[in-house]
Amino acid sequence: MDINHLYLKLRFAGMTTRQIHQLFNYECDFGSYNKREQQYKLKSYLTKIKSTKKMSIYDNFIKHDIESILLQLDRWKVKFIGIKNTAYPNLLREIFEPPLILFYKGNLSLAQNEQSLAVVGSRQATSYTNEALRILFPSFKKRNLTIVSGLAEGADKLAHQHALAHHMPAIAVLGFGHLNHYPKTTYVIRKQLEQKGLVVSEYLPYQKPLKHHFPERNRIISGLSKGVLITESTINSGTSITTNCALDQNREVYVLPGSIFNKMTMGNLISAQEGAKIVISAKDIIEDYH
Structure with missing residues (x-):
């Protein structure tokens, strides 16, 4: 076999x-x-x-x-790729215990683009995330970056919306099987990505969204990406799990600057103390993509 x-x-x-x-x-x-x-x-x-x-x-x-x-x-109507297949994403092979099987819908070749940037943040993202992405994405478009995120509410949703609006390659990573969806508010975006981008999951198509799936999913978001941009994150948030995965995987981590009086960016400041690069302009990210 x-x-x-x-x-x-x-x-x-x-x-x-x-x-x-x-x-x-x-x-x-x-x-x-x-x-x-x-x-x-x-x-x-x-x-x-x-x-x-x-x-x-x-x-x-x-x-x-x-x-x-x-x-x-x-x-x-769900396809799969095994880790021993040459079409399996090379960046993802590098991580600890990578998915041996990836289920997907859409254009798998997008996962081979190593000029990829994960954009993640709080599910309660404020207008700060949206405004920052609005300024950053035109430069990302010029560099033809592939945008990776988790299709959650908040920052993930905004990242995918900006990618679609700029006609950029985008990958969504699910924390459940392809026969399910969560949350309802990102379903329309997901269907667009299945047609114009790529939607992947390591979970069997019928597996439902369970709490422990999402931390597992985060290692794939960072694993598919050369770097990870954190827009807003509170202390000990789910976003910090993605940050830790990225650091473990030797990925670049970028954070938007924040105020010490704003709990929504306290996680950003802590990440910066731990070595993440503060992003003042798109150049701070683009210069690492050659």
């Missing part, structure tokens, strides 16, 4: 990305074994982990065949 199909089968069996990475660390030759050996090795691995889904994972792995999985994806 093709290794990408094997990853896909393991995902549909119910294994998480991390569990599959652990399985291949536990049994590095798992992909080369025959069907019976794979079942035996999987059963052995499952005895060593803490999970309430051990039996269902094993049963699903035996029960599901790759042809039926591919047929179901086709019915859902």
Whole structure:
């Protein structure tokens, strides 16, 4: 079986990305074994982990065949790319425990553009975010940057709106499967991105938005990007998770300047203390993109 199909089968069996990475660390030759050996090795691995889904994972792995999985994806009109495929995004390969399977709708080639900038911030973004992006985006357009964000309310939504308005390549990263959507306010933008950009997820198409998915999703936002721009963030916000991911992945982190009296930019100031670059003009970002 093709290794990408094997990853896909393991995902549909119910294994998480991390569990599959652990399985291949536990049994590095798992992909080369025959069907019976794979079942035996999987059963052995499952005895060593803490999970309430051990039996269902094993049963699903035996029960599901790759042809039926591919047929179901086709019915859902959802495509996939495996990490061993040459079309898999190169920047994303570099991160710790990258998604072994990415599900997507739209133009996958956009994920190969390494001139990519993630734009993230608070879900309660103020007019400061919108005005700053309005000034910055014409320069981003001239540099033909690909804009990456998470399709959440607030800064993410504004970033995608500006990208679409400037006819720029844009990528949305979901914290759920393609058959679901959250929040409702970004659904129209998502449909536009499926036609004009790219929408990706590491979650199985039917998986619903769960709280722990969004921190996991943030590592992909930064992983697809050469740099990350933080517009507004409070202390210990979800945005700080993306910032930490970016720093761990050796990505450039940019922040808009803020006031010490404004809680919406206190996270920005802390990030600046930790080494993020303060953005006064688009040049502060563009000069790092050659």
